[in-house]
Amino acid sequence: MSDIHDAAAALQEIGSEFGFKLAMCDDISSREPLVDNDGVVLNADVFGWVEDPERWWEQNSLALHSPMVRACRYENEPFWCNSGGFYSHSSNPYIEKIELKTYFEETNRFQSAILIPIHLPFGQISANSIHSLNKDKTDLSKEYELFADFFALLFRRFISGYVAAKRTVRRIPSDCVFSRREVECLHWAAIGKTDKEIGMIIGLSHATIRYHMQRAGEKLNSVNRSQTIFKAGQLGYLGAND
Numbered sequence: 001m002s003d004i005h006d007a008a009a010a011l012q013e014i015g016s017e018f019g020f021k022l023a024m025c026d027d028i029s030s031r032e033p034l035v036d037n038d039g040v041v042l043n044a045d046v047f048g049w050v051e052d053p054e055r056w057w058e059q060n061s062l063a064l065h066s067p068m069v070r071a072c073r074y075e076n077e078p079f080w081c082n083s084g085g086f087y088s089h090s091s092n093p094y095i096e097k098i099e100l101k102t103y104f105e106e107t108n109r110f111q112s113a114i115l116i117p118i119h120l121p122f123g124q125i126s127a128n129s130i131h132s133l134n135k136d137k138t139d140l141s142k143e144y145e146l147f148a149d150f151f152a153l154l155f156r157r158f159i160s161g162y163v164a165a166k167r168t169v170r171r172i173p174s175d176c177v178f179s180r181r182e183v184e185c186l187h188w189a190a191i192g193k194t195d196k197e198i199g200m201i202i203g204l205s206h207a208t209i210r211y212h213m214q215r216a217g218e219k220l221n222s223v224n225r226s227q228t229i230f231k232a233g234q235l236g237y238l239g240a241n242d
Contacts (some may be wrong), residue, residue: 007048008036011154012048015151024043028069028125043055045145068113071094072118078144082138083100083113111138112132113140114147116148120160176219
């Protein structure tokens with residue numbers, strides 16, 4: 001924790017060298033802003049978002065309504081955007097359908113951004129952005145081609161270190177290993193099948209399916225079937241049944 005402030009300052013110094021202003025968020029599902037060991041908000045103290053309209057982390061509805069945050073849910077590679085839409089190295093139909101014109105008309109902080117999403121273990125999503133010091137600049141295509149992948153490496157290292165330093169609760173047992181049958185049952189349960197239906201599909205008794213589901217729940221330290229499926233999904237087991 002004692003390294004966080006200096007690491008953020010080093011990151012901001014690199015951004016400034018290239019003429020960028022950085023915005024960092026480690027978890028779009030949390031209202032807690034990035035802070036250092038003394039509780040200082042990094043986006044204000046280090047990254048320079050100090051004016052009232054710029055303090056975006058204080059907007060409680062941002063994670064639900066911002067089109068840029070929504071796009072970070074659907075993409076794991078850097079991309080950039082302006083009022084015309086999203087632009088990236090490859091096509092992503094999920095983000096291509098998101099409308100941005102109204103968003104940029106209503107904001108006076110910037111007119112374009114390079115977005116760097118980082119998808120972390122346990123379903124945590126970090127959404128970060130790079131902005132030109134010229135807030136009226138609308139075309140970041142050149143900056144995106146030159147610098148997006150470079151900053152993606154820096155952002156991932158910083159966010160991964162920040163999350164590791166801040167994490168105090170173990171969400172999932174570290175020694176969780178499923179059997180093939182447990183994974184198979186979890187896969188069918190995740191798409192809505194009952195234990196009886198799963199038994200008919202894979203040719204096992206209702207009681208045997210229930211046993212496998214219970215064993216999976218015990219391994220994940222879950223309190224019910226829904227949490228078992230959720231935790232198994234976070235570990236990437238639900239598609240591994242071939």
